[in-house]
Amino acid sequence: MQIACLVVDRAVDRRGVGNPRAWSLTWLFVSPTLLFAAFVLVPLVALGIRGWQDGEVAGRLTSPFALQALRLSVVTSTLSLALALVLGVPAAYLLARVRFPGHRLLTILVELPMVLPPTVAGVALLVAFGRRGIIGSALSDVGLELAFTTTAVVLAQLFVAAPFLVRSLQAGFEAIDPTYEDVSRTLGVSEWRTFWRVTLPLARPALLSGAVLCWTRALSELGATLIFAGNFEGRTQTMPLAIITAFESSAGLSGSIALSLVLLAVASMLLVLVRFAHLRPRGDL
Amino acid sequence: MITVDVQKQLGAFRLDVQFEADRETVVLFGRSGSGKSRTLAAIGGLMRPDSGTIVVGGRTVFDSAGHIDVPAQQRNLGYLFQQIALFPHMTADENIAYALTGWSREARARRVEELKELLRIEDLGGRYPDRMSGGQQQRVALARALARPVEALLLDEPFSALDEALREDLRAELLRLRSELDVPVICVTHDLREAHLLADRIAVVEEGRVLQFDPRSEVFQHPASRRTAELTGVRNIFPARGLGGSRVEIDGVAFEVATPVADGALLDVCIRSERCLLRRIEPSEALPPNCFVADITSELAFGNSYTLRFEPVGTGPAVEVEVSSHPYDVLGIASRKRWVVDLPATDLHVMPRG
Structure with missing residues (x-):
């Protein structure tokens, strides 16, 4: 697969004057690629057409039901991104720059939520932080309830989405030549200032794409939220949950289409944004 | 004045070097992997020796017995890296001014102008490193290293990233700078001609040890051993x-x-x-x-x-x-x-x- 990519890359680099063998491979790979693109594109286009045909998109989107879910989604996913940044940036830096006992264990811990089914994450969170959970029962004693609250939504999203930020940023930090940091040290600049002026700016593309991945993952979170936070309108019912609820209600498919279009628009916009940010050469190594 | 006497075990490799530099240029000459760059890193505070002492300008910056290990930030050395390593997200001016934290805006601007004049890069101010030639990058890096008052200048293979024609230029430039700076310069190189051109004294380094430390002419005309003779061509x-x-x-x-x-x-x-x-x-x-x-x-x-x-x-x-x-x-x-x-x-x- 990688070799194939390289070959095609070279053919493209030579703008068509490359060797004919690379081109024969290119043509061979065109059909599967087109098929794949169509497979992704057709359902999305169908969603748009159907929404337009229904003609009620605007009305449904401005209903209190939809607005509430949208607001809750934006607020919780932004909060969980903020938390992921506060906890994830230091973790990514340590994983990239320091070899400590337990390094491998922490790496696995970071990756685990990425491969875990979100419903499993939800059950685990409930067992830990639910009213009768290991930590939850202690919290419950001092009057703090986590499960089935908006906080639970944020925690569920954090659990599932933060690893995407950490992984991306760790790779970003690792790609930075440590010489830049050494230069900064010999220039008399403190470690703390070096981090903010040199290391983090150089990792900006990774930070940006990691943050977007994390935020969109949080925005689309369903399984863990459903189990740990429940589906309560105005409190824990985020957009994905609202889509399910609408789908199962009398409004049926039409109800869920409008909401789906909103998420689709947000996700595509963000992706375009990240691609443009990546095209800027400065800061890349 | 710099005095160096350090030991460090790195796997099977043992570094054990002694030399000193007055207001002169001392070249650490040896093949790659001989330990000369690591010696420089130890002086700069980027690698901690197992034992020994390092004294820079009368101040002990490392002493294993006295538990002294001044951090790199406080050693006040101008350190020029082999990779040049200009900050890619900063312009020439920003790179040079980077070290001048705590200076007033005017003082900083004045200092940057001074340095650009000294290194003849007045026209590079707003340019980013990816828009500079190798020689220009090296000059900016040198200006950056000299921005603060420094006790000594450490050069790690300063010209190895440049092509031959540019090297000649910058060597001459360095000789000119040397006469204006009046601080010890320690230069690491594996290039015999470069060593001869720049050095007042040469320390021939091999396998982590100084084989000979003498004035340039002495090293070239009267090598102390067969190995030094071989290494000096x-x-x-x-x-x-x-x-x-x-x-x-x-x-x-x-x-x-x-x-x-x-x-x-x-x-x-x-x-x-x-x-x-x-x-x-x-x-x-x-x-x-x-x-x-x-x-x-x-x-x-x-x-x-x-x-x-x-x-x-x-x-x-x-x-x-x-x-x-x-x-x-x-x-x-x-x-x-x-x-x-x-x-x-x-x-x-x-x-x-x-």
């Missing part, structure tokens, strides 16, 4: 035996040397290839002292000089002789292969057998 090194007085025997021929030697002593004798002389002597005449007859077996043309390999006719050592292109033409070496080779006594250097 001496091509003719012969095992020899002392004959008493100031005479040695090399491959069955007796040679006069400049220093007294003990009878029967096992020695190495060396001579730089550009110091060997070629003579024309009629077959009827007797050979003068230090001369023997030899044939050219191969020659390499380097444009401005020729390197000739000689095999002795009868007894005598095999030698390599370097001749400039002008004498090569005047003597007609191209058409004559048999010569009398003269190894002058003053240029035959005697070392203990290594």
